[in-house]
Amino acid sequence: MSQFYLGLMSGTSMDGVDVAIVDFSELHPRLLDCQTYPYPPELLSDLHRLCKSSDNEIELMGRADRAVAKIFADASLQLLKSNYINQNQVIAIGSHGQTIRHIPEGTNSFSIQIGDPNTIAALTGIDVIADFRRKDIALGGQGAPLVPAFHQAIFSHKQKSRVVVNIGGISNLTYLPKNPKDKIIGFDTGPGNTLLDMWCHKHTGKEYDDKGKWAAQSSADPELLLSLLSHPYFSAPAPKSTGRELFNLAWLEQHIAQLSHTPNPQMVQATLVALTTRSITEQVIKFKDVEEVYICGGGARNEFLLEELESELHECELFTTDELGVTADAVEAMAFAWLAYAHVNKMPGNIASATGASKEAILGTSCPAN
Numbered sequence: 001m002s003q004f005y006l007g008l009m010s011g012t013s014m015d016g017v018d019v020a021i022v023d024f025s026e027l028h029p030r031l032l033d034c035q036t037y038p039y040p041p042e043l044l045s046d047l048h049r050l051c052k053s054s055d056n057e058i059e060l061m062g063r064a065d066r067a068v069a070k071i072f073a074d075a076s077l078q079l080l081k082s083n084y085i086n087q088n089q090v091i092a093i094g095s096h097g098q099t100i101r102h103i104p105e106g107t108n109s110f111s112i113q114i115g116d117p118n119t120i121a122a123l124t125g126i127d128v129i130a131d132f133r134r135k136d137i138a139l140g141g142q143g144a145p146l147v148p149a150f151h152q153a154i155f156s157h158k159q160k161s162r163v164v165v166n167i168g169g170i171s172n173l174t175y176l177p178k179n180p181k182d183k184i185i186g187f188d189t190g191p192g193n194t195l196l197d198m199w200c201h202k203h204t205g206k207e208y209d210d211k212g213k214w215a216a217q218s219s220a221d222p223e224l225l226l227s228l229l230s231h232p233y234f235s236a237p238a239p240k241s242t243g244r245e246l247f248n249l250a251w252l253e254q255h256i257a258q259l260s261h262t263p264n265p266q267m268v269q270a271t272l273v274a275l276t277t278r279s280i281t282e283q284v285i286k287f288k289d290v291e292e293v294y295i296c297g298g299g300a301r302n303e304f305l306l307e308e309l310e311s312e313l314h315e316c317e318l319f320t321t322d323e324l325g326v327t328a329d330a331v332e333a334m335a336f337a338w339l340a341y342a343h344v345n346k347m348p349g350n351i352a353s354a355t356g357a358s359k360e361a362i363l364g365t366s367c368p369a370n
Helices: 043-049 059-083 118-122 131-138 146-155 194-203 210-216 222-231 248-258 264-284 303-312 329-342
Strands: 004-012 016-025 030-035 091-101 111-116 128-130 162-169 170-176 185-191 289-296 316-318 363-365
Touching: 004 059, 004 222, 004 316, 004 329, 016 131, 016 329, 016 363, 030 059, 030 170, 030 248, 030 329, 043 059, 043 091, 043 162, 059 111, 059 118, 091 118, 091 329, 111 131, 118 128, 128 194, 146 162, 146 185, 146 329, 162 264, 170 264, 185 194, 185 264, 194 210, 194 248, 210 264, 210 303, 222 248, 222 264, 264 303, 289 303, 303 316
Parallel strands: 004 091, 091 128, 162 289, 289 316
Antiparallel strands: 004 016, 016 030, 091 111, 128 363, 162 170, 170 185
């Protein structure tokens, strides 16, 4: 008998909500479908405003919290309808929400995701599991990354050590050792698509650089790349996580202004590809026994970025997670379906060695539909 769960995910890039339908009735979860539903322009503008300090934040957040939830609920119902699945066939929805602030360091660290799960539950008639990060933070962790436990469940191999790299707005990796006695390690490596998309939109008007074609027509600026890589985050030890609070357009433009010359926009785009590539590869090569690297997230569709990664990781085989039966665009949404499944079945959803929490724990808060 089918065991359907939905996973809802909207990342740092804010390009819309990914909705995945996953069947957990068999030994290995089966992805049935995954689609992306964009935010309306007005709501997207409000979300960008909420990512930095501004006036009237509380009211803006309250309204956006409900608006995001309605988008999530509508997207869920649309995907179910297109797959001829009734709401009462779904056990639960796992909703990541939309991150608007992530401050993982300090005594009063926090991470805020909006998209009211009570509203999602009321509009869909399906139980919702949400607020996955705060339990990990309460246990001394950073609340991120949360995908390593899912990566372990789905992508680990008994004969090969692997690294799974998710290139979303921010890039993160999970080291999956073949030796079960070795620790699973996961952390954010730094910028993924967020700077690439922001810079591309500013200078071309396009939302993203399709397949990396624009960047591929230029070469990286060595001085700018060195300047960007000097940020202490890149050399900081794990566990660690980050976001657009640290890596944003203002940060990039400050580094450009300090150069002895002014690179053209296309050269900056190529440099940002190099930044994402270098910050990932410098971490991957530290795991000496890695044989295979699997890429997922939106960055897996950037052909120029993949070529650069393959060039620098020449001692490993590089694939996308499509090779393992999970389309690269669906991995994170599928992960939150799995986190809902883990919550319902009282399974830990975090890996303490990845987030820095004092222990593994059942993550999430339940919002019943009835």
